[in-house]
Amino acid sequence: MEKTMAGFDNPLTVSRRGLLAGAGGLTVLAALAACASPGGGGSRPIKFWNMPWGNTQFTPLDKKITLGYRPASGLPAASYQAVQWANFTTTFASAVASNTGPAVSSGSGTQAFQFSQQNRIAYADELLESWKSNGIHDDFLPGILDTMKTSRGYVAVPYNLDMRALWYRKSLLEKAGVQPPTDWQSYLDVCEALKKNGMFGFGIAAGAQGNGAQIVVGLMINNGGGLFDEEQKPNCVTPENIQALEYIVELVRKGYMDPGSVSYSGTNAQTQWKGDKFAMGFEGPALAQVLGGAVGDDMAIGDPLVSANGTKGALYFPNNIMMYKNTPSQKGSEAFLTYYYQNMKQLWTQNTGAGLPVLRSIAATPEFQADANAVKMVDVWQPICKTWAAPGGDALFSNVALVDSTPAMSTFAQGVLSLKVTPKEALTSLQKTVIAGMK
Template sequence: MRTIIRVLGVAVALAASTSMAAAATVELNFWDQVWGPAPYAQRAQALVEEFNKSQSEIKVTYRSVPWANWYETYVTAIASGSAPDISTGAGFQAVQFYSMDAILPVDDLVAQMESDGTAKDFAPGTLDAMKYDGHYVGLPWAIDLRSLFYRKDVLDAAGQKVPTTWSELRAVAKAVTKDGTYGLVSSGDSTGMHWILAAMVNNGGGLFDADRKPNLTGDKSLEALDFLSGFVSDGSLNPASTGYTNDDARGSFFAGKAAFYLSSPATADQAGTDKDKIGVVPPLTSPSGQKGTISWINNIMIYKQTQHPEETLRFLRWWSDHQKVLWTEGKAGGIPARLSYQADDFFTQNDQLSFVIKTYLPVIKPMSASAGGTFPELNEIDGDGFMMSLMQKIWQGQPVKDAVGPAQEHLSEIMSQ
């Protein structure tokens, strides 16, 4: 009888101990956008598991979030009280959600990184891009930008050289278009819309003027839209582009059915055995004499709904210090915000990526160019879809003057809310 009681007592004590240990484990939810091909989410999931195994106080659950309806996904989660503890997201997601009182500033973490010298490892301007209303609303992790790729074999077959200006690009695109091969392939989804942003900032225009007023109808912006429309009138654009998804457009480019394709820096690495047939067009000189392309500073943010801010900050610091594998193994699409990661052999020995870092990074411009800075409306503009509609109309051959009016009006509505 004593033996039975003693055994039961030990069992109860062990159960209580296990229960206390379980209660002591903080559980966090991490939502992460799809930043690359299939290996990305797989490697990100594995990296979360590595963090979980590295300590016993915190357990992070990983969720891969697709870009389709991403804006609605987060807004709904915040409104329903089911936001994650931490997430990556669109370039201006943190600042808009901060304005909605949904984001927890990471000032203390940035101060810690400044104190131990880590802050110097962030590329110039990336930390500043996270600052709004006197607070750091997120931590930068990647620089997303759009660079122009070309098929060496398509240009060689037509006896064409790599263009350096807008006029040369249009001429080369027209010269290679024949027998089912086009000068340009794009898509009718959000990635196709990046042609508008890239061309406008390349020409010194953009969504806004210096006073932050909508400027789609400004001279330099209209000149950029007319430039894009020219590919349609020349017959150089694959006419299926409007109905294409980005996967369709990329597949056409990889198959050698188009000479030029605008995409993220790691595009060539997804081309398999055709990688060496793909080159990067140097930043083009626009009619205004400027060079430039669109960029976003992708960030990680912490939500105010978290019940464990200290533990979430701890995970965020660990993630920032260990995320190089998201590129080297996960094939993430952007360029790391950390300079030490950019210096890795994975980038320096990759012809396409190293060329993008050397030539495109110095001329990148944000969606807020020419206005400068960051503001909440940018996130709604990024996820609203009206710019995508404008791109579709242009790719369908509608006159620019007819297509741009509704877009300018909608942009004004967003900015006046």
């Protein structure tokens, strides 16, 4: 599974929130769960496993922060392990099931929700309550904490954000004589002007290593739709979703999408951005940094579009840090995380590409404020973003694993973008697939 956003290897490819279910991780866990039970104790350290969320500077600095932890008397110290994205689902599933895993970790965005079903997660309610006295609790961006809340408690703590926001090339829109769009109709108008200049306004990569499905669902959310209802059950075939897909079909039929986009990877998309072919598109926070050079400097974040239904919205992914029941000390896990959140600001102020921050205090630093695009994503886009759980709610749950960068979603997006199925047919097929995959 390839990284996205801040990983920089191929930032426009499949979501690195990538799912345990999709990679067979839950199967491994289920097979091993009967062989071991949660345990802990002794003088073992708090094992912190983190993913390489950023560029090459991220992991060394993250390790330095972790090993700088000086626990209070009687609490264990912390150790650090970087877990690579390749095969990380199996790495976690096997380690957690055999009680050789971490006490604290990041991972995929739905990992905590899935492990909680196996009774492996230590809920974060007491930790978050303790943070009310030190200011961390009230420092989170609006609505972020709610994405982690389940009927049994908070399964994890938000850590960094990924989203699909509207990017455009400033010079290419200027060349076409148009201003950035503000709604669906003006987006069509800008696309038409770009087409006359040999450019595409609906830049997208829907191949197996692209994020096309995320863009499609993002526009459904933009129109007030989404995939799940208030009871967390799939509800795909709605008027809002059909209208959004009809809009996408219009973009394709009018030639505003590169015909090759149906099979493009993230690398292909980068080539098109750099080659003055993609002038607009919905991508992740690190796009400008990944493209780099003069093209990177030419990139700008647009405004959230007002849909045909009169609504704003976009898809985002709250990545998180979770605690496990297999820990030498639950108080130790909580003490370490308190320290970590009080000191992780450096990951953003030193430009390690850690994604968008979840804390207002980090977003307010001079170093972060120097990036106008990042600031706009936090200030303007984040408040209107919703998770895979939309429109029924924002709190994630285990079954979103069925739609987060899965083969079924790639098939869904490719069917729409290739015009091989109607919007209603595509949504109906997706609904059946998701229902079949639910436990």
